[in-house]
Amino acid sequence: MKIVLAPNAFKESLPAPAIAQAMREGIHAVDPAIECVLIPMADGGDGTLEALVAARQGEFVSVGVHDPLMRPVKAVYGLIDDRRTAVIEMAAASGLRLLEAAERNPLRTTTYGTGELIRDALERGVQNLIIGIGGSATTDAGIGMAAALGFRLLDRQGNEMEPTGRSMKLINRIARDDTHPRLKPVKIQVACDVRNPLLGPEGAAPVYAPQKGADEAMVRELEEGLEQVCRRWEEDFHLHLRDLPGGGAAGGLGAGLVAFCGAELRSGVDLIAEFAGLEAALKGAALVMTGEGRIDESTAYGKVPAGVARLARKHRVPAIALTGNVGENLAPLYEAGLKAILPILIRPMSLPEALENTRACIRISTEQALRLWLAR
Amino acid sequence: MKIVLAPNAFKESLPAPAIAQAMREGIHAVDPAIECVLIPMADGGDGTLEALVAARQGEFVSVGVHDPLMRPVKAVYGLIDDRRTAVIEMAAASGLRLLEAAERNPLRTTTYGTGELIRDALERGVQNLIIGIGGSATTDAGIGMAAALGFRLLDRQGNEMEPTGRSMKLINRIARDDTHPRLKPVKIQVACDVRNPLLGPEGAAPVYAPQKGADEAMVRELEEGLEQVCRRWEEDFHLHLRDLPGGGAAGGLGAGLVAFCGAELRSGVDLIAEFAGLEAALKGAALVMTGEGRIDESTAYGKVPAGVARLARKHRVPAIALTGNVGENLAPLYEAGLKAILPILIRPMSLPEALENTRACIRISTEQALRLWLAR
Numbered sequence: 001m002k003i004v005l006a007p008n009a010f011k012e013s014l015p016a017p018a019i020a021q022a023m024r025e026g027i028h029a030v031d032p033a034i035e036c037v038l039i040p041m042a043d044g045g046d047g048t049l050e051a052l053v054a055a056r057q058g059e060f061v062s063v064g065v066h067d068p069l070m071r072p073v074k075a076v077y078g079l080i081d082d083r084r085t086a087v088i089e090m091a092a093a094s095g096l097r098l099l100e101a102a103e104r105n106p107l108r109t110t111t112y113g114t115g116e117l118i119r120d121a122l123e124r125g126v127q128n129l130i131i132g133i134g135g136s137a138t139t140d141a142g143i144g145m146a147a148a149l150g151f152r153l154l155d156r157q158g159n160e161m162e163p164t165g166r167s168m169k170l171i172n173r174i175a176r177d178d179t180h181p182r183l184k185p186v187k188i189q190v191a192c193d194v195r196n197p198l199l200g201p202e203g204a205a206p207v208y209a210p211q212k213g214a215d216e217a218m219v220r221e222l223e224e225g226l227e228q229v230c231r232r233w234e235e236d237f238h239l240h241l242r243d244l245p246g247g248g249a250a251g252g253l254g255a256g257l258v259a260f261c262g263a264e265l266r267s268g269v270d271l272i273a274e275f276a277g278l279e280a281a282l283k284g285a286a287l288v289m290t291g292e293g294r295i296d297e298s299t300a301y302g303k304v305p306a307g308v309a310r311l312a313r314k315h316r317v318p319a320i321a322l323t324g325n326v327g328e329n330l331a332p333l334y335e336a337g338l339k340a341i342l343p344i345l346i347r348p349m350s351l352p353e354a355l356e357n358t359r360a361c362i363r364i365s366t367e368q369a370l371r372l373w374l375a376r
Numbered sequence: 377m378k379i380v381l382a383p384n385a386f387k388e389s390l391p392a393p394a395i396a397q398a399m400r401e402g403i404h405a406v407d408p409a410i411e412c413v414l415i416p417m418a419d420g421g422d423g424t425l426e427a428l429v430a431a432r433q434g435e436f437v438s439v440g441v442h443d444p445l446m447r448p449v450k451a452v453y454g455l456i457d458d459r460r461t462a463v464i465e466m467a468a469a470s471g472l473r474l475l476e477a478a479e480r481n482p483l484r485t486t487t488y489g490t491g492e493l494i495r496d497a498l499e500r501g502v503q504n505l506i507i508g509i510g511g512s513a514t515t516d517a518g519i520g521m522a523a524a525l526g527f528r529l530l531d532r533q534g535n536e537m538e539p540t541g542r543s544m545k546l547i548n549r550i551a552r553d554d555t556h557p558r559l560k561p562v563k564i565q566v567a568c569d570v571r572n573p574l575l576g577p578e579g580a581a582p583v584y585a586p587q588k589g590a591d592e593a594m595v596r597e598l599e600e601g602l603e604q605v606c607r608r609w610e611e612d613f614h615l616h617l618r619d620l621p622g623g624g625a626a627g628g629l630g631a632g633l634v635a636f637c638g639a640e641l642r643s644g645v646d647l648i649a650e651f652a653g654l655e656a657a658l659k660g661a662a663l664v665m666t667g668e669g670r671i672d673e674s675t676a677y678g679k680v681p682a683g684v685a686r687l688a689r690k691h692r693v694p695a696i697a698l699t700g701n702v703g704e705n706l707a708p709l710y711e712a713g714l715k716a717i718l719p720i721l722i723r724p725m726s727l728p729e730a731l732e733n734t735r736a737c738i739r740i741s742t743e744q745a746l747r748l749w750l751a752r
Contacts, residue, residue, distance in 0.1 A: 341747075342748065343740070376749055
């Protein structure tokens, strides 16, 4: 019998590979002969890199780049598929987690370091790039990344500008005569879980900039800047990205990756499932177990358990999920194909205790879920 | 499809009937057409009365009796089977819970009130008596009960003695010329879960009297008294109960019920299962769900989940258990026939919160367990 273990990370507790391993221990406590295929999952946010490198037995690369305030920082990305595919989390170089609270200011921050990571991967000769864009500290429409890849952002006087949020509104022309030569032939796919457009009331500035340190005046200035970058894409590149769903992700990096790099924005779960090899693993499987720290009605939209369930249903494999927190209104998850959503906490415990004991809880509840499933 | 719901009470949280109802809600959330047969269970301790009256749609009777210190108290017992069977918990009249901490003293306490409950049932014409003997405040070998039923405890001078722990060693003869006329024809069965004998190092006095307020000297005096009562049974009744397993239960009330009332000591779970109608309910059932607040290796010995599992296996019905606390070393429970032991806590919570939220946890985890079971 083959069982596929395809959990997300349990946030603030254990990464997806460790969850999948604990599930395997629980299954082998019932029957060591059961074949377990571990496909640690992610949704494009935190944990994407770790999950894909584990699922595909890839390697990590550490590179010196620049953080959101252009200070030197070491950032890690991954290489999988015999180094043909790079996996980059933008947050590794340009994430909010790299800044103190007082340093957060999207007028001053840049995605330059993300561009440096892409450049490093291009120079290693990769053919595919997967980019997770959660957790950004920036609202620069990707102009920082673009600058690192050889795009030149010119003001009215033709001078090159620093590629930060506050420069956007002053860009008069974007020159692309000196961009990285490997950028065109490489296929870039972006794990993108929000549908927000670049501009307007649902756009990058009003919705996301406040959590990156912007006050109301700054939001207005950023909106003006995003509008100007959008105009430049239209006039200089003949690209119309105003209404692109997901263009507003990561402070406009979503749209920027499309405009500057010809990237494709995709559902994070589907993209990661594809590169992690989930569909191949599901062929001939008797059961797939997924999971996430909390599961509720919002889980049906772009989260790992729902994505895994949909693929499982396509292959007629029953899917069940484990979770530390069972929310309300789970009908959309049953519709997505989840057969059951099982609580894991083996005794009363506080949230900090639960975060400490996830491994044992997963192991024991997996064992018991399998025993029940086999009892029929 | 028929599913039998046979949980124990969840101690300090919900009685067995409420647990069974919450399970039914969970099952009907999946499919309202599933037939649920509610058999609330007990093991002879706390909750026995409530479970049996609920399982057999019996009635409660309230009687004025005497508490362990001979103060008036109202006590409740149950009538089931068209009032042919009475269900008595000794703790209702003679329990430790009726005393303040400072009042606990097994030299002064008596099972007289338990005898009054039995007498009341006899006078209503019952044919069967089920007696649960957990939680006693007494170490009187049942002489208090006997006194209430017409036995006379006589000292060397032929005077009748008060039937307390301290009188035992002075009993010179037990006269039974004036016992209750209905005592002989009635069948009395005792739910008894301990195997301790009346006397010796594993007996009623050294093992249980300390928790009822006895110090070392009192334990010695009680042991001497129990020895004397035992001798009287041998000489006056020609009954040899020294080595009877369970004779030491409830301060020797186990042996006393055998000696004075011709009772049979039985496993609590088996006795309650029989009177609750569990075996009949299991016929044709697809699944039985049981449960208890905590389940660990000790659960295999005389506790509800193991007893339910053994009966279920006999009828080839898969049995699963729900619990708030999954302990270690569960192999004896799988051997007893439990297919799975599922945790119920739907989110991190403290023990007090868990005790408050048992109903929702049971409902949701039952629903999910059923969904998983049906997924195969």
